[in-house]
Amino acid sequence: MRVLLLEDDGEIGKWTIKGLMTAGHVVDWLESGRDALLSATTRDYDVLILDRMTPEMDGLSVLKTLRAAKVMTPALLLTAMGEVEDRVEGLEAGADDYLSKPFAMTELLARITALSRRRQGEATTTLTKLEHKGLELDILAQKCSYKGEIIPLNPKEFKLLEVLMRSKGRVQTRAMLLERVWDINFDPATSVVETHMSRLRNKVEKPFDLKLITTVRGAGYVFGD
Amino acid sequence: MSLVIKRLFRMSALRQTLAQSLCFLVLLSIGGFALESFLTRELQAEIDRDLRHQFSELEARLAEGKFSDLMLKQEDLFLQVEEGYGLITSTGELSGPLVSTVFNQAGLRTIFYEELFNKAVIQDYETAIDIIENSDDEDLLLSYELPFDGEFGEQWRVLSGPVAGGELIVFLPAFSSFALELQTVILIAVALLSVPALAVGVFFGWRAQKRLDRIASGYARIADGDLSVRMAPKIIRDDLDLLASRIDEATVRLQGSLRQMSEFSANIAHDLRTPLTRLQLHLDSGAHPDQAFLDSAIGQANRIVKIFDAIQRIARLRTRERRAKFKQVDLGEVAEQAMEIYSAVAEDADRHLTCRVIDPAVIDGDPELLLQMTANLVENAIRHCDAADSISIRVEGPLLSISDNGPGIPPDQREKVLEPMYRLDRSRTSNGSGLGLAMVKAITDLHDADLQLSESENGKGLCVSIRFTK
Incomplete structure (x- = not known):
């Protein structure tokens, strides 16, 4: 993927680039908001990563200008400490996702991958039936079955499985799951995700001796191979 | 000295009482003078009515032709008169204690006594006054009786006009002398009242000022950081006490939140020290990092971030x-x-x-x-x-x-x-x-x-x- 990174801190910039490149992305690193705006309007990117506090023009203004100019490249905003107001403000300005500093590289990678996917194929989100190795999920009927055998799931377990299956092969971090499944933007001190994940596994994996969900150490979960 | 006065004038309570007292005195004076002018006018009208009445009576008697009855001798009549009048015949014969120059002008007017009375009468009067003032002989004093009940004033009200066979003048003491006295009385009353009024005002003002000054100096101490200051008395009697107690309440709250804040920062320091120390130890010994080591270090760092995140959120929430x-x-x-x-x-x-x-x-x-x-x-x-x-x-x-x-x-x-x-x-x-x-x-x-x-x-x-x- 071609990624634009707007980040004025040298150290963070270097580490972020290293992480992104290791994951196989091509990165343009810009340190001022004005340069970023110029690049984003003249070149084609898959994802924009914008820091909010940058010299000459802040990331939020860059984003607003881009959206006003109908540049709809998916954008992820970075800021210090995830304040809800900042998040809402960012989303209102046209950001597709939001990540607060300090962040884990795995979290950033998982999120930009999800973003680029959203752009390329919205198709998966509109599917009403998901299937993987005999495990079937009927979104409209809210039914889960394995080779015809109904698996009873409660609504949250169903939603969790749906989110995982829709992003097959891509890492879903704990924070992403909390947002998408439970719609919460704070970090619970207890193991909400872990608990539900283990219950889900007990229902869809254990009885059929399947291995569908993999735990990625220090990152999150991935569905499928 | 001017500094002291300046300071006095800057004291709001004192200023207020001074202004109130002055206002009271000015109003009293205005009221007094209004009363005086009203009384003067009324009495003047009364006098004028009396003069007219007297004039018409005398005129009637003269019309009956008893002119000679009314002719008065100059010397002995003066001291007995109760109603003053004077006549001059068309032949120029003067009767009464008057000077001839006073005639020839019809109507009502006010004139000075020199213009009205002849010299002999004035002298007579002065002699009488002289005797009364300087004699110890009671018999002599009793035998003397001043005309017009002693009101031989400066100004006289005079009504003159033509009558059958000559011209008639009637006169009474004008009211101005009485008015002058009333003015003086009012002035004296105001002067006398102003002293206690001002004194009482200044006393109360000074007392309120002292309480205000105490609140001001207490507040200055609070501003300097002494939050143990309490100013309100035990019993709240008026708004000044209430003000002081409100300030006390604010100070108590300020003291509380200040203490809370310092405890808060001490606790933050303590709570951050633990994960930071662990992190440092980890990094120190991290010559051969393995995954478990890194996970633990990241865990400690996350804990620090979470604490800051929560602190920041709480701070933001407090801004409402x-x-x-x-x-x-x-x-x-x-x-x-x-x-x-x-x-x-x-x-x-x-x-x-x-x-x-x-x-x-x-x-x-x-x-x-x-x-x-x-x-x-x-x-x-x-x-x-x-x-x-x-x-x-x-x-x-x-x-x-x-x-x-x-x-x-x-x-x-x-x-x-x-x-x-x-x-x-x-x-x-x-x-x-x-x-x-x-x-x-x-x-x-x-x-x-x-x-x-x-x-x-x-x-x-x-x-x-x-x-x-x-």
């Missing part, structure tokens, strides 16, 4: 900016959402979590924050309860409560646990940020809700109840 984004929230939905998130977690931790919603109120609030508040309370309960304990979320009207039958919080510490970073000794070592309840408090404050900590129904455990206003 988020009230702008309030909308209608069903409390029942909040409770059910929390139930949905935590029922499995509680079950796995062997806690019995229940949720009961009765007639839930719809309040003005921030749904995200309300969920976070409920989540914090449920997490707290899960963390502090023992296995097999039960936790219940309840909504009844505008009241949201989370109760458990765990170890509870001693009554004397219930206020304290709401302060940021305060922890009961037994939970010192547990993994919370120490900010969960402080966040709850900040969120309830933002919603102007009433937060109460008490025992649960059976007298055991903790019940946190939050009453919202609809």
Whole structure:
């Protein structure tokens, strides 16, 4: 993927680039908001990563200008400490996702991958039936079955499985799951995700001796191979 | 000296009483002079009426042809007269104590006594006065009687006009002399009154000023940082006392929040020191890092970040900016959402979590924050309860409560646990940020809700109840 990174801190910039490149992305690193705006309007990117506090023009203004100019490249905003107001403000300005500093590289990678996917194929989100190795999920009927055998799931377990299956092969971090499944933007001190994940596994994996969900150490979960 | 006066004039209480006293005196003078001018006018009119009456009587008598009856000799008549008049015949024969120059002008007027009386009469009068003033002989004094009851004043009111066979003049003492006296009386009264009025005013003003000065100097000490200053007397008698007691209340609160803040920063320092120390030790010994080592280091760093995050959130909540984004929230939905998130977690931790919603109120609030508040309370309960304990979320009207039958919080510490970073000794070592309840408090404050900590129904455990206003 071609990624634009707007980040004025040298150290963070270097580490972020290293992480992104290791994951196989091509990165343009810009340190001022004005340069970023110029690049984003003249070149084609898959994802924009914008820091909010940058010299000459802040990331939020860059984003607003881009959206006003109908540049709809998916954008992820970075800021210090995830304040809800900042998040809402960012989303209102046209950001597709939001990540607060300090962040884990795995979290950033998982999120930009999800973003680029959203752009390329919205198709998966509109599917009403998901299937993987005999495990079937009927979104409209809210039914889960394995080779015809109904698996009873409660609504949250169903939603969790749906989110995982829709992003097959891509890492879903704990924070992403909390947002998408439970719609919460704070970090619970207890193991909400872990608990539900283990219950889900007990229902869809254990009885059929399947291995569908993999735990990625220090990152999150991935569905499928 | 001028400095002292300047300072005196800058004292508001004194200024006020001075202004009041002066105002009183000025009003009194105006009233006095108004009365005087009214009386003068009335009396003048009375005199004029008397003169006219007298004139017409005399005129009638003269018309009957008894002119000679009215002819008076000059010397002996003066001292006996009660009604003054004078005549001059058409042949120029003068009768009465008057000078001839006073005739030849008809109508009413006021003139000085030199213009009215002849020299002999004036001399006579002066002699009489002289005798009265300087004699000790009582018999002699009694035999003397001054004309016009002694009112031989400066000015006289005169009515003159033609009559059959000559011209007639009637006269009475003018009122001006009396008016002069009244003016003096008023002036003296004002002068006399002004002294006690000012004195009383200044006394009360000075007393109020002293109290104001005490409040001012107390406030200056507070500004200098001495928050132990208390100024109000035990009994509140007036608005100045009330002001002082309000300042005292503010000072008490300021002292409280200052103490809380310094405890807060001390606690932050303490709580951050632990993960930072661990992190440092890890990094120090990290010559051969393995995954477990790195995970642990990241874990410590995350803990530090979380503490800062929570502190920042609480600080932001206290600015009340988020009230702008309030909308209608069903409390029942909040409770059910929390139930949905935590029922499995509680079950796995062997806690019995229940949720009961009765007639839930719809309040003005921030749904995200309300969920976070409920989540914090449920997490707290899960963390502090023992296995097999039960936790219940309840909504009844505008009241949201989370109760458990765990170890509870001693009554004397219930206020304290709401302060940021305060922890009961037994939970010192547990993994919370120490900010969960402080966040709850900040969120309830933002919603102007009433937060109460008490025992649960059976007298055991903790019940946190939050009453919202609809």
